[in-house]
Amino acid sequence: MNLIRTAMLLAFMTVLFMAVGFVIGGRGGMMIAFVLAAAMNFFSYWNSDRMVLSMYRAQEVDARSAPEYYGIVRELAKNAGLPMPRVYIIDSPQPNAFATGRNPENAAVAASTGLLQSLSHQEVAGVMAHELAHVQNRDTLTMTLTATLAGAISMLGNFAFFFGGNRDNNNPLGFIGVLIAMIVAPLAAALVQMAISRTREYSADRRGAEICGNPLWLSSALGKIARAAHVVHNDDAERNPATAHMFIINPLSGERMDNLFSTHPNTENRIAALERMAREMSTGSTGAGGPDIATRKSRSVPRTGWGRGGSEPPKGPWS
Template structure:
């Protein structure tokens, strides 16, 4: 828990520093001051509202014991086993099987599952997946993952501004070298932030989820099934907002190429092997 607070603090400080450096490159001293203010404001906004933005982005619909007793009661039972407050529960109308957790703390958490994962997995497998997401909540991974998704998108947006408002030379013309560098390096920094926080925490959530559900084989089976189906079923919102991919239990992005270089999840085979070694 304490380690994640340190990581979150470092991430927030890094955001301000990165915004300042980008602002200085784009607009000199005035640009740096403006970007520092933007970075600070982004931190405050991301802490309080980034989870709501992500849920709205995926058009997630909140459910309860009346509207979706199957999923809601499952999460409720698992939360009690984990000693967690009951999170809000959402369903995303997407065919791709996937799920994620978000929120700033266990007391302000939400878990979301796609309609595809509810249809495709057995009850036992789905319990394993939702236990995995509750492990993220218990480990307090959700704040740093949600903030990083929000900030990575903002970094890319700021880099695009650099293309149009790059440093100007003595004749007040845009400096193309600065603009191109910012377009390339800023999104790269955002992706590296996601990579740094994602890989090891998935192993931790797999182990924690197996302990919460008491059934590591169910989660292993679910991961194998999700991996097989998710490859051929696109998730359009994730494709439009790839910075949110690291929040999912399985990488939702299609294709290889450049995106495969920045995969935010460990190899599924290794995750399954570790879970089966717990039996």
């Protein structure tokens, strides 16, 4: 059902984009909008991962520079039957994580230093399993396309302000069409983007719990991340709010409500769903999906080798 809903919302975004082009320039404008959307999506398909990782100055790590963190991801990818993604660390005190990439073969996962310092080994496994679920479900591509279309619709809305009301163009709806293109269409696109993001988060929570083997690992992590995310600012995210939907918890300050304007579901609702899943699975303290992960020490991540330069993060509970 979630997959069907996502497909319908993506189709609506495409139709909306072409409709704005039609309002601005008739059939010719609609065709230009279609070509523009195709070009933007093509560029995003090939370059979105590098752009996002660059925005957050993420450092790639490997089994030698960050053995415990890298090992968690490696075990989880094996559990999920996924190729090993590239693994990154973001130098940010806010605990958070995201995944990116156009497909499982070209995926990357990133966790902040704040997340690795404040969460237990099992909780980190729950978070990274959630991110790998996004990769497996190809949500990273879906969210890139929706973000691109939403931005393009807003751009066309601004374009309509300057050219849509001219009587000499092909605008079939006149000034009313300009208002629709300027106000209604960008708002509708933003709402659809947020709805898709919320839908995919619930799916990734469930699949992530299956990958790591214990829903309570992820539910515990979500509670800790949500509490910290609204106290510790993520300056890079504040400068790039269009990327907020990529994170496991909204990194922007002041976002707590599960409503039409939220990029993420309410954290309490997500935790409740995971706790119900745990009862259904009758899980114990050790996850069925990853015994190697469960038996490791919860505070065994070394303080050295977090980045290419080998710099140490501030001391935390994993130190």
